[in-house]
Amino acid sequence: MKLEQEAFLTSLKVERALSVHTISSYRRDLNQFVLYLGEEKKLKMISQRDVRGFIASLHGKFAAKSVARKLAAIRSFFNWALRVGKCESNPARSIRGPKIPKTLPKAVPVDDAFGMINAQSSSKHDLRDRAMLEVLYGCGVRVSELCSLNVGDLSSQTVGSVLTIQNGKGGKSRVVPLGSYAFEAINLYLESRIASSALDPLFLSARGKRIGPRAVQRVMNARSQLCGSYATPHSMRHSCATHMLDSGADLRSIQELLGHASLRSTQIYTSVSIERLLDTYDKAHPRAKKENKK
Numbered sequence: 001m002k003l004e005q006e007a008f009l010t011s012l013k014v015e016r017a018l019s020v021h022t023i024s025s026y027r028r029d030l031n032q033f034v035l036y037l038g039e040e041k042k043l044k045m046i047s048q049r050d051v052r053g054f055i056a057s058l059h060g061k062f063a064a065k066s067v068a069r070k071l072a073a074i075r076s077f078f079n080w081a082l083r084v085g086k087c088e089s090n091p092a093r094s095i096r097g098p099k100i101p102k103t104l105p106k107a108v109p110v111d112d113a114f115g116m117i118n119a120q121s122s123s124k125h126d127l128r129d130r131a132m133l134e135v136l137y138g139c140g141v142r143v144s145e146l147c148s149l150n151v152g153d154l155s156s157q158t159v160g161s162v163l164t165i166q167n168g169k170g171g172k173s174r175v176v177p178l179g180s181y182a183f184e185a186i187n188l189y190l191e192s193r194i195a196s197s198a199l200d201p202l203f204l205s206a207r208g209k210r211i212g213p214r215a216v217q218r219v220m221n222a223r224s225q226l227c228g229s230y231a232t233p234h235s236m237r238h239s240c241a242t243h244m245l246d247s248g249a250d251l252r253s254i255q256e257l258l259g260h261a262s263l264r265s266t267q268i269y270t271s272v273s274i275e276r277l278l279d280t281y282d283k284a285h286p287r288a289k290k291e292n293k294k
Contacts, residue, residue, distance in 0.1 A: 051092045
């Protein structure tokens with residue numbers, strides 16, 4: 001099954017242009033499935049019972065969302081195998097995944113977002129860290145997109161500055177507006193280092209290489225401690241969208257900014273804003289709740 005697995009992963013890269021991170025997730029999930037079955041198990045011998053047994057073995061060990069993702073990876077693998085004639089049926093097709101509880105994205109308050117960006121740090125990478133947070137919060141980019149930015153992706157237009165995201169989710173590119181604070185922060189950072197080519201990474205690690213997602217998370221942790229709040233790169237992206245919606249931005253604009261393929265993905269922020277509105281209404285409006293009279 002290993003040969004078929006590698007051929008499937010190659011097809012994800014070539015045909016569907018999935019990111020390296022997504023393909024790595026597929027690889028881990030399929031490796032776990034193969035380990036459960038035993039490497040000697042032939043592809044055509046795998047049954048619905050095998051898939052059910054694997055999914056059952058995950059309960060209590062992984063979150064429902066992780067189990068659903070693993071099942072989706074197996075289903076996609078067998079769809080490919082069926083299409084190229086490696087098997088005669090998809091044993092995972094009719095298996096239902098676990099019910100995933102709906103969770104609303106957590107946005108940090110505006111003051112906390114400002115606090116993390118403006119926190120006074122003694123780090124020698126303070127200019128870089130500040131610029132990264134300005135981009136995460138100001139542009140709503142994914143952490144993988146932040147790490148893949150090059151110097152040449154920054155440009156000025158007649159109406160303002162923009163960042164070009166060359167390889168977003170699904171290999172799609174998009175252009176996002178860059179606020180004046182973020183533009184200034186990036187330029188201050190670039191003035192502190194040498195960039196000889198437009199293809200040079202925009203954000204460098206302590207070793208002078210392209211920065212990675214884990215290093216960005218460490219920066220977020222350090223900045224969080226400085227201002228007494230907590231946020232992740234992804235929660236800064238959520239905060240960007242939520243705060244824009246709260247200030248009157250329309251969903252289509254936010255969809256384009258975030259790079260969502262479907263408006264359905266963006267509509268979750270409507271629920272976030274409604275929840276905040278209801279909370280504010282309950283606290284502020286004199287007719288929101290009846291008083292308990294004794």
